[in-house]
Amino acid sequence: xxxxxxxxxxxxxxxxxxxxxxxxxxxxxxxxxxxxxxxxxxxxxxxxxxxxxxxxxxxxxxxxxxxxxxxxxxxxxxxxxxxxxxxxxxxxxxxxxxxxxxxxxxxxxxxxxxxxxxxxxxxxxxxxxxxxxxxxxxxxxxxxxxxxxxxxxxxxxxxxxxxxxxxxxxxxxxxxxxxxxxxxxxxxxxxxxxxxxxxxxxxxxxxxxxxxxxxxxxxxxxxxxxxxxxxxxxxxxxxxxxxxxxxxxxxxxxxxxxxxxxxxxxxxxxxxxxxxxxxxxxxxxxxxxxxxxxxxxxxxxxxxxxxxxxxxxxxxxxxxxxxxxxxxxxxxxxxxxxxxxxxxxxxxxxxxxxxxxxxxxxxxxxxxxxxxxxxxxxxxxxxxxxxxxxxxxxxxxxxxxxxxxxxxxxxxxxxxxxxxxxxxxxxxxxxxxxxxxxxxxxxxxxxxxxxxxxxxxxxxxxxxxxxxxxxxxxxxxxxxxxxxxxxxxxxxxxxxx
Numbered sequence: 263x264x265x266x267x268x269x270x271x272x273x274x275x276x277x278x279x280x281x282x283x284x285x286x287x288x289x290x291x292x293x294x295x296x297x298x299x300x301x302x303x304x305x306x307x308x309x310x311x312x313x314x315x316x317x318x319x320x321x322x323x324x325x326x327x328x329x330x331x332x333x334x335x336x337x338x339x340x341x342x343x344x345x346x347x348x349x350x351x352x353x354x355x356x357x358x359x360x361x362x363x364x365x366x367x368x369x370x371x372x373x374x375x376x377x378x379x380x381x382x383x384x385x386x387x388x389x390x391x392x393x394x395x396x397x398x399x400x401x402x403x404x405x406x407x408x409x410x411x412x413x414x415x416x417x418x419x420x421x422x423x424x425x426x427x428x429x430x431x432x433x434x435x436x437x438x439x440x441x442x443x444x445x446x447x448x449x450x451x452x453x454x455x456x457x458x459x460x461x462x463x464x465x466x467x468x469x470x471x472x473x474x475x476x477x478x479x480x481x482x483x484x485x486x487x488x489x490x491x492x493x494x495x496x497x498x499x500x501x502x503x504x505x506x507x508x509x510x511x512x513x514x515x516x517x518x519x520x521x522x523x524x525x526x527x528x529x530x531x532x533x534x535x536x537x538x539x540x541x542x543x544x545x546x547x548x549x550x551x552x553x554x555x556x557x558x559x560x561x562x563x564x565x566x567x568x569x570x571x572x573x574x575x576x577x578x579x580x581x582x583x584x585x586x587x588x589x590x591x592x593x594x595x596x597x598x599x600x601x602x603x604x605x606x607x608x609x610x611x612x613x614x615x616x617x618x619x620x621x622x623x624x625x626x627x628x629x630x631x632x633x634x635x636x637x638x639x640x641x642x643x644x645x646x647x648x649x650x651x652x653x654x655x656x657x658x659x660x661x662x663x664x665x666x667x668x669x670x671x672x673x674x675x676x677x678x679x680x681x682x683x684x685x686x687x688x689x690x691x692x693x694x695x696x697x698x699x700x701x702x703x704x705x706x707x708x709x710x711x712x713x714x715x716x717x718x719x720x721x722x723x724x725x726x727x728x729x730x731x732x733x734x735x736x737x738x739x740x741x742x743x744x745x746x747x748x749x750x751x752x753x754x755x756x757x758x759x
Contacts, residue, residue, distance in 0.1 A: 353408050
């Protein structure tokens with residue numbers, strides 16, 4: 263077998279990947295029994311299929327890509343979707359406006375005056391998002407799959423918002439304050455509020471029309487979640503649902519509309535689509551003998567912490583459901599500590615971006631080991647202020663649009679690559695054991711037989727190990743504060759077997 267190690271070092275916040283070949287020896291030739299400093303890989307013990315990685319083509323991201331010169335834009339999209347890029351396979355798209363839209367908008371401007379939805383139009387999506395999706399599809403190494411997620415029904419169908427009671431630590435300190443006065447007597451797209459039950463049927467028809475419109479454009483929609491962040495009353499587009507309300511909506515309105523439209527075999531429905539701490543409870547409340555077949559998978563976000571145990575429990579309770587991390591991002595503007603750089607301890611930009619990258623790697627490893635099948639990041643690209651968006655402040659992303667029309671990648675982009683470029687669609691997570699808590703790791707075997715181990719060293723100490731694999735030994739060094747990917751490829755004759 264052949265083995266190589268890709269290790270990314272960080273210097274002043276910049277990524278410096280280094281690739282080297284590593285010798286493989288027979289364990290029988292070792293001078294003594296290996297007992298200490300061992301990492302075991304067990305390819306005969308397999309777990310979930312890992313289907314791929316992705317990001318979100320928000321209106322803000324699409325707008326930034328379209329502002330670039332054609333050659334620069336193509337290069338940026340190649341970084342994500344090209345043969346030598348990050349193998350981005352899954353793309354999330356918001357239905358109507360979200361916080362990363364240039365303004366609030368909806369496919370039907372006045373649903374009360376137009377209850378039949380005759381004026382429904384996705385012309386706004388055709389301006390920014392759909393052109394960029396089509397360019398990505400033309401470049402993509404893998405067939406793309408699109409996840410559609412609604413942030414809010416039309417305001418006219420909702421109840422007025424209630425006073426926000428969100429955890430400030432989840433959405434950032436800024437969002438604990440009312441940046442603009444909120445009218446708690448009138449419904450709006452923002453600040454929460456709930457869909458009135460009398461409009462459940464109309465909203466189901468609206469969502470189906472949206473999915474069909476995208477399919478008519480040739481966009482490969484294969485997934486739709488019922489609601490983004492079901493319990494978040496944020497000062498951007500949002501709608502609050504209880505699990506019981508979502509279950510009623512799914513069972514009595516949405517799924518029947520999917521059946522009428524012939525979408526049930528083409529587009530999978532996903533529930534929850536919010537933070538991991540409640541993923542199991544919502545699944546248990548929504549899924550029963552009647553609704554089980556209506557739901558393809560369960561989506562979750564990372565903003566409330568690790569909760570890898572909750573993901574693991576959900577996988578064990580629902581082993582046939584696809585588990586998908588559908589959104590994550592750092593809660594600060596690019597290169598600034600804290601929301602808008604005003605909160606938290608002052609830090610250098612490179613320190614903040616390094617911490618972001620290590621947080622991504624930690625979350626990816628933990629989710630994969632807990633049973634995750636698909637992973638989707640938030641914005642593919644933002645500007646230097648973490649936008650543009652129709653509400654104040656902004657959040658970081660793996661790619662930043664510069665003011666001169668160019669772009670830069672930060673360390674998070676390179677850390678994602680350690681997973682997405684080497685753990686290929688169809689890979690199976692495999693068993694492993696490690697000798698200490700100095701590192702975090704996960705391992706998978708690709709369809710071609712190659713084995714990939716991703717190892718994170720968050721300590722300030724270099725670590726050395728001996729990987730044991732089917733009678734072979736691979737000695738590796740994991741430098742301090744780095745992320746490494748070990749790729750072990752069988753020789754040609756082994757592949758043929």
